[in-house]
Amino acid sequence: MDNTRHPWLRRALDLAPLLLLVLLVAAFGLIDARVVTPDSLRNVLAQATPVALLGLGAFVVLLTGGIDLSAGVAVAFCSVVMAGRLDAGDPLVLALLAGLATMALLGLLNGLLVGYLRVPPFVVTLATMVAVQGATLWVAQKGVLILKSPTLKDIGVGQTAGIPNSVLLVGLIAIGAWGLMRWTRFGLRTYAIGSDPAAAQLAGVPLPRQQLLTYIVAAIFTFLTAVLMISRVPVVTPNLGGTPLLLDAIAAAVLGGTSIFGGRGTVLGVVIGAVIVSLLTNALRVFGVDPSSIDLFKGAIIVLALIADAGIRMLRLRLDEGRIG
Secondary structure, three states: OOOOOOOOHHHHOOOOOHHHHHHHHHHHHHOOHHHHOOOHHHHHHHHHHHHHHHHHHHHHHHHHHOOOHHHHHHHHHHHHHHHHHHOOOOOOHHHHHHHHHHHHHHHHHHHHHHHHOOHHHHHHHHHHHHHHHHHHHHHHOOOOOEHHHHHHHHHHHHHOEEEEEHHHHHHHHHHHHHHHHOOOOOHHHHHHHOOOOHHHHOOOOHHHHHHHHHHHHHHHHHHHHHHHHHHHEEOOOOOOOHHHHHHHHHHHHOOOOOOOOOOOOOOHHHHHHHHHHHHHHHHHHHHHOOOHHHHHHHHHHHHHHHHHHHHHHHHHHHHHHOOOO
């Protein structure tokens, strides 16, 4: 393996998400200047925050070569659990702890089934997705829940120095996630088992336990996403989050350079990918695209991102093997 060949091409591949974002901003600005006004871009960043948080959870699981299909409906489940506790008169801290405990248990279940029982992640998380969706409807039998928490409202719609508080919060969480993945044993082991599970196991990485931990960490990001979601809306329903948010999160991770084959990706890339998804959604609305067609465009974008990911993977392999002169 020769990592010194074609450094410019390797650098371009690493910077592809950022270059794509810059090109999209320039192109959309030429098509319709309303897309890139300061207020519009501020709204894009705010709308990208839940996608970035859930995308970070997807990123952690994708690094291992797995996937978590339950994350979208889990956001709704966690939201109605916390909203229900607040509606019952519990303090905000207790409501948040209830949501965190619920998501930790879901992550534990997914991790045990994937890591220790060796059930394929797709099958496990598809099953828990259906179960969680049913649990959400059962918990939310009271219907719409109205929230009146000033603290949550300040997080969701407040601003500091003209910057949405949600953007500042997610920025701090992203920095923490970067440190987790860059400087801790958890992060290094997660990259290792995604790159080469057999080699990682020979090096002493406990694969079952590490996979268990990745699903728990992903579930914590789901909890954080749910907190952000309920802070942005005055009412909570079982439809909060769901599959559309999950698709946006996976698209953000893949557009940001996270490989669905595992072992490659960055926290910064996920954040950039979330901004790209939010920018595309906002631009389509400004262009007057029918709301029912926006998901069609998003689906096409995900397919293109997956094709690009496969192509980039093949190109990196050719570079590493010295097959590109």
